Amino acid sequence: MSSTRTTARDQLASALEPVLAQLAAPPIWDDADELIEAALPALQAICATPATFRCALEGVEDGSLPLIASDRGVHWVHLADDAELGVSVDLRFSPVGGVSAPHAHPHARAMQLLHGGYKQTLVGVGGGVASPPDEIPLYIRHEPTGQLFALTAEQRHASSSTVGALLLALQPYEAHVAAGDCRPGNRLRLARKLMRALASGRLLD
Amino acid sequence: MLDVLDRLQLDWTDLERVTAINDKLLHELAADKQALACLLDRAAEEEHLFAQCERHRLLDKLVIYDGSDRGFRIRVHLSTNDHLDRPHDHRFSFSSLILAGGYRHVRHRLVGELDTDLAPEAMEDHQAVGSGLQVEPQFATEESVGSFYTIHHSAIHTTVMADNTVSLFIRGPAEKDRSLIIDRASGQLWWRYGAEQETPERRERKQMDRGHFELLKHRLSALGVI
Numbered sequence: 001m002s003s004t005r006t007t008a009r010d011q012l013a014s015a016l017e018p019v020l021a022q023l024a025a026p027p028i029w030d031d032a033d034e035l036i037e038a039a040l041p042a043l044q045a046i047c048a049t050p051a052t053f054r055c056a057l058e059g060v061e062d063g064s065l066p067l068i069a070s071d072r073g074v075h076w077v078h079l080a081d082d083a084e085l086g087v088s089v090d091l092r093f094s095p096v097g098g099v100s101a102p103h104a105h106p107h108a109r110a111m112q113l114l115h116g117g118y119k120q121t122l123v124g125v126g127g128g129v130a131s132p133p134d135e136i137p138l139y140i141r142h143e144p145t146g147q148l149f150a151l152t153a154e155q156r157h158a159s160s161s162t163v164g165a166l167l168l169a170l171q172p173y174e175a176h177v178a179a180g181d182c183r184p185g186n187r188l189r190l191a192r193k194l195m196r197a198l199a200s201g202r203l204l205d
Numbered sequence: 206m207l208d209v210l211d212r213l214q215l216d217w218t219d220l221e222r223v224t225a226i227n228d229k230l231l232h233e234l235a236a237d238k239q240a241l242a243c244l245l246d247r248a249a250e251e252e253h254l255f256a257q258c259e260r261h262r263l264l265d266k267l268v269i270y271d272g273s274d275r276g277f278r279i280r281v282h283l284s285t286n287d288h289l290d291r292p293h294d295h296r297f298s299f300s301s302l303i304l305a306g307g308y309r310h311v312r313h314r315l316v317g318e319l320d321t322d323l324a325p326e327a328m329e330d331h332q333a334v335g336s337g338l339q340v341e342p343q344f345a346t347e348e349s350v351g352s353f354y355t356i357h358h359s360a361i362h363t364t365v366m367a368d369n370t371v372s373l374f375i376r377g378p379a380e381k382d383r384s385l386i387i388d389r390a391s392g393q394l395w396w397r398y399g400a401e402q403e404t405p406e407r408r409e410r411k412q413m414d415r416g417h418f419e420l421l422k423h424r425l426s427a428l429g430v431i
Contacts, residue, residue, distance in 0.1 A: 030341075031341070031342050032311065032312075032342040032343050032344050032345040033309070033311050033342035033345045034342070035345065036309070036345040036346070036347070040347070121221075122312060122344055122360075124314070124343075125359075126294065126357055126358075126359025126360040126361065127294075127313075127314060127315030127319070127359065127360075127361050128293075128294025128295075128315070128319075128358065128359040128360065128361050128384060128385060129294060129296075129319070129321060129359070129381050129383060129384055129385055130358070130359060130380060130381040131294075131359035132359065136220075136357060136359075137220050137221065137357065138312070138356065138357045138359070138360040139312055139344070139354060139355070139356050139357070139360055139362075140220060140221065140224045140354060140355040141346075141352075141353075141354040142228065142353050142354070144351060144352075146349075147346065147347075147352075148346060148347045149344065149345065149346035149347075150344070150345045150346075151343065151344045151345075152341075152342075152343045152344075154314070154341075154343055155312075155343040155344050157344075
């Protein structure tokens with residue numbers, strides 16, 4: 001007999017399908033200005049969808065949502081995607097004290113900081129008058145809870161967080177496809193951390 | 206607050222360190238509305254400060270403290286009702302704290318070779334010349350009340366502001382004699398110079414009159430900044 005049990009992943013997919021459909025066209029990933037323009041209403045609508053964070057937490061606990069362990073204690077939870085639009089919706093969880101040296105990502109991202117905060121430094125060659133020829137810190141930012149931003153795959157940056165950070169990300173579909181899942185023990189630990197972050201940010205109300 | 210400013214000396218060669226100092230300083234100053242109001246009153250009274258207050262197409266600048274001999278100057282910026290997308294760099298590095306309103310802030314990569322000998326006389330948008338340059342937006346964010354950042358003078362960025370956007374702004378010493386402005390659609394370029402290199406006509410046009418200064422003070426009060 002086949003199972004008809006609906007997982008948190010299924011519920012999330014149903015809840016976010018109409019939200020992602022509002023994008024109407026694939027985002028332009030190599031133009032941060034265009035990307036934030038397209039992603040901003042989508043990220044806000046995802047946050048405003050009541051099922052999003054409850055299902056995210058349940059999906060981490062019941063194992064139905066892919067959970068990927070990255071470098072330096074960072075975890076990604078894959079919430080939903082739309083292959084036709086070429087988008088993936090993910091949660092990124094950074095631990096307290098996380099520090100990363102300057103780096104670029106393989107894919108562009110639009111993100112909203114749901115809980116916590118961190119310092120972000122964009123590095124590169126400025127390009128203006130009397131621009132030093134080598135990479136330097138160009139733009140030092142303090143990202144507070146609620147901040148929205150988009151960066152292309154070319155933009156190198158460094159970050160550090162003394163309080164940890166939970167971010168909602170909209171990124172290209174292929175960003176999550178290549179990633180693998182992580183061990184069951186890590187799921188439970190992350191579920192506890194996620195619960196604390198979501199509750200502190202009043203995202204489960 | 207004035208005591209703190211009178212003792213302050215900033216070294217902008219270490220952008221990380223100066224950011225930490227400016228973060229604390231601008232937040233303290235923003236929280237002390239009485240001190241901010243006093244500094245504005247002083248700016249109206251002291252000729253060397255008032256003479257530096259300027260009106261621009263996109264922004265009005267009120268210079269409220271001049272510590273140029275110690276590496277900084279503090280300004281209050283108020284957006285006008287004109288909002289244009291004009292990528293530019295600055296002659297100096299600076300930190301900014303948003304007190305009211307907000308804006309889309311974009312960091313651009315310059316594509317093409319910048320010719321710094323190109324049309325040095327082009328100081329106004331109507332004098333802009335073709336540069337063959339383009340910009341690629343690599344980072345974009347929505348700045349809102351409480352946003353704080355520091356930018357290196359060579360970074361090219363755009364701020365398309367909402368009406369009634371107010372920032373507390375601290376700038377470092379000039380690192381070059383001019384900075385660039387590009388029309389994003391056409392790639393046409395013109396330059397911004399320091400006051401000492403501008404034409405008398407342009408200086409006169411930019412100079413703020415006392416009536417406008419008072420108007421801006423009323424706006425700051427209505428917005429709850431002072």
